[in-house]
Amino acid sequence: MIAKVFKSTDNSLLFALENLKEEIEKEFNSFxxxxxxxxxxxxxxxINYYIKKVFKNADYVAFNGIDSFVDNSIVEGVSCCVIKFVxxxxxxxxxxxxISFDNSLKQTVDYLNENKEKLHIIIGxxxxxxxxxxxxxxxxSLKLNYQPVNNIIGGISSGIINDNEAIVYQYIDNRIIKxxxxxxxxxxxxxxxxxxxxxxxxxxxxxxxxxxxxxIYSIDDGKKFSDVxxxxxxxxxxxxxxxxxxxxxxxxxxxxxxxATIRTIKDVKEEYIEFFGxxxxxxxxxxxxxxxxxxxxxxxxxxxxxxxxxxxxxxIFNFSCIARQYVLEDKQKEEIExxxxxxxxxxxxxxxxxxxxxxxxxxxxxxxxxxxxLLALEEK
Amino acid sequence: xREKIKxxxxxxxxxxxxxxxDDSITEKEKLLQKMFEMAVNDSLTGLYNRQYMxxxxxxxxxxxxxxxxxxxxxxxxxxxxxxxxxxxFGHNKGDEILKEVANIxxxxxxxxxxxxxxxxxxxxxxxENPSFEVLDNLKSRLRNIIETEFKDFGISVSIGFSCFPKxxxxxxxxxxxxxxxxxxxDNRMYENKKERKDKKLS
Numbered sequence: 001m002i003a004k005v006f007k008s009t010d011n012s013l014l015f016a017l018e019n020l021k022e023e024i025e026k027e028f029n030s031f032x033x034x035x036x037x038x039x040x041x042x043x044x045x046x047i048n049y050y051i052k053k054v055f056k057n058a059d060y061v062a063f064n065g066i067d068s069f070v071d072n073s074i075v076e077g078v079s080c081c082v083i084k085f086v087x088x089x090x091x092x093x094x095x096x097x098x099i100s101f102d103n104s105l106k107q108t109v110d111y112l113n114e115n116k117e118k119l120h121i122i123i124g125x126x127x128x129x130x131x132x133x134x135x136x137x138x139x140x141s142l143k144l145n146y147q148p149v150n151n152i153i154g155g156i157s158s159g160i161i162n163d164n165e166a167i168v169y170q171y172i173d174n175r176i177i178k179x180x181x182x183x184x185x186x187x188x189x190x191x192x193x194x195x196x197x198x199x200x201x202x203x204x205x206x207x208x209x210x211x212x213x214x215x216i217y218s219i220d221d222g223k224k225f226s227d228v229x230x231x232x233x234x235x236x237x238x239x240x241x242x243x244x245x246x247x248x249x250x251x252x253x254x255x256x257x258x259x260a261t262i263r264t265i266k267d268v269k270e271e272y273i274e275f276f277g278x279x280x281x282x283x284x285x286x287x288x289x290x291x292x293x294x295x296x297x298x299x300x301x302x303x304x305x306x307x308x309x310x311x312x313x314x315x316i317f318n319f320s321c322i323a324r325q326y327v328l329e330d331k332q333k334e335e336i337e338x339x340x341x342x343x344x345x346x347x348x349x350x351x352x353x354x355x356x357x358x359x360x361x362x363x364x365x366x367x368x369x370x371x372x373x374l375l376a377l378e379e380k
Numbered sequence: 381x382r383e384k385i386k387x388x389x390x391x392x393x394x395x396x397x398x399x400x401x402d403d404s405i406t407e408k409e410k411l412l413q414k415m416f417e418m419a420v421n422d423s424l425t426g427l428y429n430r431q432y433m434x435x436x437x438x439x440x441x442x443x444x445x446x447x448x449x450x451x452x453x454x455x456x457x458x459x460x461x462x463x464x465x466x467x468x469f470g471h472n473k474g475d476e477i478l479k480e481v482a483n484i485x486x487x488x489x490x491x492x493x494x495x496x497x498x499x500x501x502x503x504x505x506x507x508e509n510p511s512f513e514v515l516d517n518l519k520s521r522l523r524n525i526i527e528t529e530f531k532d533f534g535i536s537v538s539i540g541f542s543c544f545p546k547x548x549x550x551x552x553x554x555x556x557x558x559x560x561x562x563x564x565x566d567n568r569m570y571e572n573k574k575e576r577k578d579k580k581l582s
Contacts, residue, residue, distance in 0.1 A: 203397030204404055228396065235392035238385060246389050287393055291386060329382060 001189070001379035002028075002084045003315035005348045007070040009077035013042040016078040017054040024082055033091045034058050035081040035184070037065035037350045040159030040167035042078070047171045061093060061182050062171040063123045064159035065350030067325075069318055069336045072347075081348035083315070088188040089379040095172055096180040099127055099136045104180070109143040111183070116146045119191045119377065121317065122154035122356050124181035125168050132214065133181070134278040134367040137356055141365035148362035153193055153375050154181075155319035155352030156367075168353060186377065192313075194306040194374040195357060198298035198324075199262055199290035201250040206286070211279040215272040225273050229265065241265060245323040248370050249275075250288040253359070261359070262288065264323045264369040276323070276354055277367045290370075292331040295324065299335050299372060303342040306376050313376035316340070318349030320372040325351055327370070335372060343376055422497040424475055425482035433496035433504055434558055440506065441554050444544060453510045453543045456565035457485070457522070459501035460536040460573065469533075477530060484525055488518075504562070515541055519572075538576065540568025 006023045008016040024031070034055060038047055047062055068079040083091065094111050096104045112120065127133040133156060141149065159167035170177040210217040216225045229244070236243055244265045251261045263285075267274040306313075316339055325332045340347045355368040420432040428436070437454070444450035459481065466474040478501065485495045485503060494506040507515070519539045526537050542564035544557070551557050 202393055204400045206400070232392050232396060235395065236385060236388045238388075243385055243389060246386060247393055287396065289390060289393060 001089055001314045001377075002086060003081065003346055003348075004028075005070045005079060005081050005346050007068070007073060007075040007077060007079040009075060011041075013038070013046055013078065014050050014054070016042075017050050020078060020080050021054050024080065028082055028084060031082045031084040032059065032089075033083045033184075034060040035083070035348065036060060036062035036171075037068035037075075037079045037348075038062055038171075039066060039068075039076055039078065040064045041076075044167055044169055044171075044176060048174050048176065051171070052174070059091070059093075060172070061123070061184060063182070063350075064157040064168050064170075066158040066160065066322065067351045069320075069347055069349040072333065072337050072340055074333060074336070079348070081315070081346075085379055087379045090187040092185045092187070093172060094183040094185060095170070095175070095177055097175065097177050098179045099131050099133065099181070101131060101136070101139060105136065105139060105143070108140055108183075112140075112152070113145050115185055116151065117187075118151065119186040119189055119375075120152045120154075121184040121186070121375070122152060122181055123170055123184075124154065124156050124356065125170065125177060125179055126156060126166060126353060128179045131179075132278070134214065134354065137365050137367045138278060144365075149358045149365055150193060150362040151191075152356065152358065152365055153317070153319070153373055154183075154356040155350065155373070156354035156356070158322055158351050158353045166353075188380045189377045190310065190380055191375060191377040192306050192309045193357060194302040194376075195360060195368075196295075196298045196302040196372040196374065197260060197262055197368075197370075198295035198372070199248060199250060199288035199370065200294060201252070201260070201286040201288045203286055205252065205284050208279060208281055208283045208285070211281050211283070212272075214266070214275050214278055216275070216279050217272045224271070226268060226270060229268055229273050233268070241268060242323070242326050245326050245370065246291065247287055247289050248323075249285045251283050251285045253283075261366050261368060262370045264321070276369045290327055292328045292334075295328060295372075296331060296334055296338065299338050300342070302372070302374060303339050306374055307342055310376045310378065312378065313343055313345045314378040315376075316343050316345050316347040316349075317375040317377075318347055318372065319352050319355045319357075319375075320349065321355060321368070321370045322351040322353060324370045324372060339374060345376070425479055425497050427482050427486070427503070428494060428496040430496060430498050430504075433494060433498070433506065436494050436506060437558050437561070438554055440508070441544070441557050450508075451510070451544060451546075452506060452508045453515055453541050454561045454565045455505040455507065455515070455518070455539060455541040456498070456562070456569040457503040457505065458538045458569055458573065459526075460538055460576075461534050462501035465533055465535065477533065477535065480529065481526065484529065485522075488522060488525070504565070510543075512543075536576075538569050538573035540565045540570070540572050542568065 006020050008019040010016040068075045070079045124133045157168035170182040206219045219225045248262045248264045263275040355371045355373045357373045422429045498504045542561045
């Protein structure tokens with residue numbers, strides 16, 4: 001596989017795409033597939049039109065990424081990953097426009113079960129008010145008929161919020177997918193997945209008493225969780241919720257052998273605390289803490305582990321949470337610099353609104369928060 | 381700016397964790413206390429149960445073996461005519477009366493004395509270093525209080541007591557001493573009951 005990543009920050013989407021085309025043509029006579037990350041400052045109605053106008057009949061998938069990773073750069077514009085197979089590699093796509101717990105869940109489960117030999121990169125939206133992507137992923141996970149679940153990875157598109165509408169869509173085949181997802185299925189590739197949490201759990205364990213959807217209402221013997229968090233914020237003496245991203249809650253999934261998932265606080269309400277992922281009753285958690293040094297240390301370990309499993313990857317994908325970037329502060333670039341320097345391959349990725357990947361034991365699929373997922377691949 | 385906030389976050393985290401530990405310790409202590417109470421208390425009256433009373437006696441005997449001056453009395457108290465209360469007024473009324481008697485007994489002895497429910501309408505009280513005059517007075521005092529309190533129900537009490545080491549001679553085994561002390565006090569309580577019955581009839 002020959003893979004390379006390109007970027008343009010031109011304020012006009014058309015010009016940005018034309019810049020990209022010019023750069024790509026310098027290096028590729030032909031290619032098999034294009035993956036675009038497009039900032040949501042560009043009008044989403046234009047994305048399919050301009051890609052088709054500039055790249056004609058090229059096979060592509062595009063998605064909103066508030067910032068994307070192009071090798072060592074963080075790009076606020078349009079970026080493109082170009083893939084050309086030289087052996088037997090192939091890419092196909094599958095998409096669902098509106099997720100639901102009936103038809104679309106069944107279609108997706110059937111597709112994944114029928115294609116268990118392939119590697120699937122899933123790029124999703126947040127879902128709808130009725131069905132959120134996190135719950136969909138969890139239900140999907142329970143219906144997969146194979147183990148280990150080590151072939152699905154991805155992230156939730158990220159974008160700016162206009163009039164309560166988060167522009168976090170996917171674009172394929174002249175369609176704008178607002179409440180669904182796209183799956184890129186790779187055939188004849190070897191791959192390895194690495195998961196980097198980084199945050200360290202502290203103290204004693206709490207139990208979720210009442211939860212619904214992405215919200216926690218009460219903990220332990222019925223104590224309001226919002227009181228705990230409000231008290232916490234008073235002590236910090238700052239009402240900016242983003243400061244709580246340094247101390248996300250760390251779920252301990254004991255039934256899966258102490259596999260952890262982090263949940264980041266989205267909103268503090270009088271009656272509940274809202275997170276960026278599903279919460280279930282009786283789940284146990286601790287508070288955690290992380291800063292750039294701790295996170296980068298874990299990233300390094302993750303990349304070195306991956307390097308041991310796959311010494312010469314041809315392309316790396318990175319799905320890293322936007323809240324994690326806040327905690328990395330001015331060292332955001334160091335995360336991708338670490339990955340590219342250790343794995344020595346081109347890197348493509350974006351800041352996500354949630355990461356999709358297997359748990360550490362490869363038993364289930366999870367929607368992660370504040371996590372950095374790494375995928376290394378090479379053509380067979 | 382962020383460094384200061386991060387320090388505050390860590391401090392708040394530490395405070396929350398410490399508070400949670402404190403809460404957890406308090407909860408565990410409460411649970412242990414509750415478990416201890418359930419193990420040693422009679423669930424109806426809240427007095428110590430028979431098992432605890434016997435362990436307490438055992439410890440007193442061991443103590444007395446080390447300290448030859450140690451003396452104590454075992455008082456056996458039985459409610460007269462209690463069965464007729466259950467038969468006539470029902471078990472709820474009977475339970476109510478047992479609870480009231482338990483309160484009277486608790487208030488009639490020193491904090492250092494042990495008041496227990498032996499079973500049914502029988503109570504055993506252990507009094508350390510008693511004055512025998514006091515014990516003699518106690519019989520009539522307790523009878524007066526209970527007879528007055530439950531006048532409408534015709535309840536009275538029979539009391540007997542045994543004394544350590546006075547009533548125990550040549551018995552070395554601690555379990556045997558306990559049995560003997562209880563048996564003597566029980567027998568004396570029955571004698572007392574019989575005497576009072578005979579007195580009434582004559």
